[in-house]
Amino acid sequence: MKSLIALLGLCVALFSVSIKAAVIIQYHHIDTTTPSLTSTPPELFSQHLDYLHKNDFAVLALDELLERLFAGEQLPDKVVAITFDDGYASVASQAAPLLEKYDYPYSIFVNLNLIGSSSDFLTWDQLQNLREKGALVANHTQDHPHLVRRNPDETFEQWQTRIRNQIVQAENLLETRLGYSPKLLAYPYGEYDHHIEELLADLDIIGFGQHSGAFDARVDRQAIPRFAFGGSYGDMEDFISKVNTLPLPWTNITTLNERGNRLDDPLLPVDVTRPQLQIELESLQLARQINCYASGHGGLEVQRTETSITTRPNADLPVGRSRINCTAPSSEPGRFYWYSEFFMRKNPDGSWYNE
DSSP states (O other): OHHHHHHHHHHHHHHHHHTSEEEEEEESEESSSSOGGGEEOHHHHHHHHHHHHHTTOEEOOHHHHHHHHHTTOOOOSSEEEEEEEEOBTHIIIIIHHHHHHHTOOOEEEEOGGGTTSSTTBOOHHHHHHHHHTTOEEEEOOSSOOOTTOOOTTOOHHHHHHHHHHHHHHHHHHHHHHHSOOOOEEEOGGGOOOHHHHHHHHHTTOEEEOSOOOOEETTSOTTSBOOEEOBTTBOOHHHHHHHHTOEEOOEEEEEEEOTTSOEEOOSBOOTTOOSOEEEEEESOHHHHHHOEEEETTTEEOOEEEOSSEEEEOOSSOOOSEEEEEEEEEEOSSTTOEEEEEEEEEEOOTTSOOOOO
C-alpha cells in the first residue's frame, strides 16, 4: 500500500510541475569563427530551433514566462525561454534571422560598456532595432566584472557600493537608451554569493546563473538556472535531453560542510572542499532512482533514506566554479528531473582563481 501511495505521489508531482515549470537556455556566440568554448555554429542553432518547433515547445519571452510562472498560471507542458549573454554581433547577424523565421522571442543580456566598442559587439542602433522586433534587452552589468571579488584593500562597504553601481548604472543606461529595463540580470561568469543575491532582491531585480536545470515557482528568484550551450555542450542529443527536463520535486534542500554544519553561500570557505548536498524528496520512488554527479568527478556515491538522499564528492572539488547535478527519470519517456547546486572554490591560500 505504501508503494502505491508513493507511486501516486510521484505522478501527482510530475503533473504539478510539468504544467508550471520551464527551461531557460543560454547562448553566447552563434558563429564558427569565435571562441569555440562559447560558440554554437549557426547550422546547429538552426537545428535547435527546428527541434523546438517540430516538438510543440512553447517559446516564451523571458519576462512573460516569469510573470506567468510566479503568478501560478498554468503553462504549456514544454516551455522554453531563449537567452544570449554579452551582446555579441552574431546575435543580430546569425541568430535573429533564424529566430524571426519561427517568430520566437528571445532576450539579450548586455555588457553596457562594450556596446558598440568593436565589430564583435552589437551597437545601440542594432539593439534598438532588435528590441522593436520583440527582443528583450536586459542587464549583464556595466563591464562584466567578477561580482563576488573585492579589490585589494577594498572594504565590504566599498565593494557593496561598487557592485551596486555596476548594476544600477547599467539599469539606468538601458532605460535612457532603450526606454525600458525589465529588471532582469544575468550574473557575469554565473558567479554570485548571498550578498549579491540580497543586493538584487533589494533592487527588485531577478537574477540568472549558469548552473543547470529546469525550474518552477519555488526557485530562488535571484539564482534562476539556465542550460548553457557552446563548445562541447549543445549537440542535438545533449540539447534534446536538457530542454525536456523537469524540475526535481524536492521538499527541502540543504548544503553542509564536511563536519555537517550548514552552508548558506555558494562561495565555499577555504577549508571546505567537499560540500555535502542533502535533498528531501516528494516520494520514495525518487529517492531510489536519483543519481548525482559533480564537476570533474563523474558519478557520486548517494546515501539514501526513505525519501531523502545525501551526496558529496569523493575528492576535493576543483578550484573554480563547480556544480553538483542530481537527476532522476520521470514517468514520461525521455524526460528527466534535474537539480543543480552551484559552488565556487578559491585557491587553498584564499586567492582567486584565474579565468
